Amino acid sequence: MEAARANSGLRPEWLILNVRQRFRMQPVAGEVEEAKRHPNGWVYRIKGDFLPGEAVPKEAIVGAWKVDASGKIVGEFMPNPTHVSTFEKKNE
Numbered sequence: 001m002e003a004a005r006a007n008s009g010l011r012p013e014w015l016i017l018n019v020r021q022r023f024r025m026q027p028v029a030g031e032v033e034e035a036k037r038h039p040n041g042w043v044y045r046i047k048g049d050f051l052p053g054e055a056v057p058k059e060a061i062v063g064a065w066k067v068d069a070s071g072k073i074v075g076e077f078m079p080n081p082t083h084v085s086t087f088e089k090k091n092e
Helices: 017-023 028-036
Strands: 002-007 042-047 061-067 074-080
Touching: 017 028, 028 042, 028 074
Parallel strands: none
Antiparallel strands: 002 042, 042 061, 061 074
């Protein structure tokens, strides 16, 4: 399952342009709601279930959308080039 996570003030410098993947990714309802709670930040699509405050490995971050001052997702999806599509969270 992929989850949304937001962070106001952290700009993901590791994101690159990948036109084909950017056009395929659309935010789901949970990601849109998360954006409303984090204006001027980013909303991340994450593969796996992580608790609030739990560290998310970079391989689990599929990518992100920029959020404007009013809490709306703006621009296109920015894929994470270090995302591993076969990533599986290990339960400890």
